[in-house]
Amino acid sequence: MRIVLTGAGGFLGWHTRLRLAALTDHEVIPVTRENWHDLDYLVSGADAVIHLAAVNRAESSSDVEQGNIRIGNEVARAVSAASRPLRVVMSGTIQVERDNAYGRGKLAAQRALSEATTTAGGHFVDVCLPNLFGEHGLPAYNSFVATFVHATIAGENPRVNDNPVELLHVQDAAQSLIDGLDCGNERIRPNGIQTGVVKVWKLLQEFHRSYVPTGEIPDLSSKFRINLFNTYRASLFPDHYPISLTPHSDPRGSFVETVRCRGGEGQSSFSTTVPGITRGEHYHLIKIERFAVIQGTARISLRKMFHEEIIDFDVSGDQPVAIDMPVGWVHNITNTGHDVLLTQFWSHELFRPEAPDTFTEPVQPLPKEPSQ
Known part of the structure; x- marks a missing residue:
């Protein structure tokens, strides 16, 4: 299958491209800011689209909302211009259930892309994602976990307000997107782990106390601990090594x-x-x-x-x-x-x-x- 992957240079995009390369034989056409102007041409020759490009942060909430609407409309136009059935998988968000700029923008993009896909006889899949974390996330942009990792390594002590949070590792999110390429559903909702913000901070402090001074590997007795430790040590590379x-x-x-x-x-x-x-x-x-x-x-x-x-x-x-x-x-x-x-x-x-x-x-x- 020939797959156009928008947002391929981003956090979720890199992990999705990595998992596609490791576990499938699909041909992946990465789309980033550099070749966005070729979107119509690239989609015209594709079998499927995985749409991940989005605006997470901007100078104003209006820029976030309108930016996601604009990106969604441009992908929808490319799907319509292809004039044939395509499989389209989009990274959605639980934020669509909340009245915030990001959720409103993503919901509008989802509706535009769904309509364009189904009108052409294709199949649209919304992969509704909770909060993501994982290797190579950007602090103050992709995830509070990335922000905590940066603060931990820098020796900072930010004010941490405890709240319950559902966290999904980015590789699990990538697998859900890949599952959308051949499923019959119109919506996939992967479940993350229920944890707390303070617990995440304390685990990162635990890792840092043992790993940085001596290279001691912390307790890795759960999948969440393994994923969080991998997230933490990715930010140490290469400066901390050997x-x-x-x-x-x-x-x-x-x-x-x-x-x-x-x-x-x-x-x-x-x-x-x-x-x-x-x-x-x-x-x-x-x-x-x-x-x-x-x-x-x-x-x-x-x-x-x-x-x-x-x-x-x-x-x-x-x-x-x-x-x-x-x-x-x-x-x-x-x-x-x-x-x-x-x-x-x-x-x-x-x-x-x-x-x-x-x-x-x-x-x-x-x-x-x-x-x-």
């Missing part, structure tokens, strides 16, 4: 603790790598994975999916360090020395062959095909 490990030496040699975890599953393994060979070349959607070189020298390289910049860490067993791989970042390790490289790997969950959460992709991006 994590220094402390050798304890005596005449017999040295002992180095590479992983300390307070709860949840965990699996350790090691590999030997001959000089010049590269391992890895993959990314994960949720797995927390730590690399620690025990012997030899190596270069650990990472690249955020759909970006070109590569971040390199040159590491050595003589000065042991650990690097934790952020989800959605392709990574590899290359033996850059003249001797066999010994590397220890740790992940927060047991390896399951039926669901390995490992997706092949080279760190060095493939050259782009020339335009036809």
